Amino acid sequence: MFAGPLDESIVKRARDAGLLDLKIHNLRDWTHDRHRTVDDKPFGGGPGMLLKPEPIFEAVEALVGDETQVILLSPSGRKFDQAIARDLAAKKHLLLVCGSYEGFDERVRETLADDELSIGDYVLTNGALPAMIVVDTLTRLLPGALGDDESARDESFSHGLLEYPHYTRPAEFRGMKVPDVLLSGNHAEIEKWRREQAKQKTKTRRPDLME
Numbered sequence: 001m002f003a004g005p006l007d008e009s010i011v012k013r014a015r016d017a018g019l020l021d022l023k024i025h026n027l028r029d030w031t032h033d034r035h036r037t038v039d040d041k042p043f044g045g046g047p048g049m050l051l052k053p054e055p056i057f058e059a060v061e062a063l064v065g066d067e068t069q070v071i072l073l074s075p076s077g078r079k080f081d082q083a084i085a086r087d088l089a090a091k092k093h094l095l096l097v098c099g100s101y102e103g104f105d106e107r108v109r110e111t112l113a114d115d116e117l118s119i120g121d122y123v124l125t126n127g128a129l130p131a132m133i134v135v136d137t138l139t140r141l142l143p144g145a146l147g148d149d150e151s152a153r154d155e156s157f158s159h160g161l162l163e164y165p166h167y168t169r170p171a172e173f174r175g176m177k178v179p180d181v182l183l184s185g186n187h188a189e190i191e192k193w194r195r196e197q198a199k200q201k202t203k204t205r206r207p208d209l210m211e
């Protein structure tokens with residue numbers, strides 16, 4: 001599941017360039033029984049299974065260093081966003097713990113985790129996709145991970161607004177014209193137009209982003 005996405009384009013390039021050292025671990029490697037059991041039924045009854053604490057504790061204890069941030073991925077975490085991404089991209093070492101099904105024994109949360117993140121208000125079968133989303137988001141923030149062309153595009157959320165409309169050639173396509181101001185060569189006017197468009201779009205689509 002991790003192999004495909006993390007071996008693509010920019011993430012692959014960053015790994016190959018040594019900007020990012022990424023390792024995948026299997027919780028089952030820290031079990032001791034014949035069936036390599038990682039889950040169990042919840043005390044008190046109820047549906048679903050929980051990840052047993054022992055393999056997670058052993059795995060985390062084996063993998064952490066002095067500068068490790070241990071982060072659980074779960075729907076009850078704080079909502080992951082670009083500001084959190086910037087903060088995490090500056091960390092030396094992250095350990096992302098992906099639970100599945102009904103999640104973690106509470107003692108993992110209480111004593112092992114430094115933080116708990118959610119990528120949004122929906123439930124997935126496990127935390128692997130959320131972990132990959134976190135990795136992808138952080139990777140493009142690592143110095144040198146994006147080419148110059150790509151870096152220039154990194155504006156979308158850095159002003160806290162949605163992107164202004166973008167156009168490329170041709171200047172007219174099937175009767176649809178690119179706004180004149182973008183062809184004017186007047187960079188002050190272009191900047192003003194873009195700022196206004198971004199503000200309008202954010203106000204109508206995402207008023208929550210406006211202060």
Ligand code: 4G3
Pocket residue numbers: 073074075098099100101102103104117118119120121122123124125126127130
């Ligand atoms: C823990 C994360 C893990 C508790 C994980 C389910 C969605 C997200 C899981 C739990 C997940 C998210 C595994 N689903 N929104 N599934 O980031 O109830």
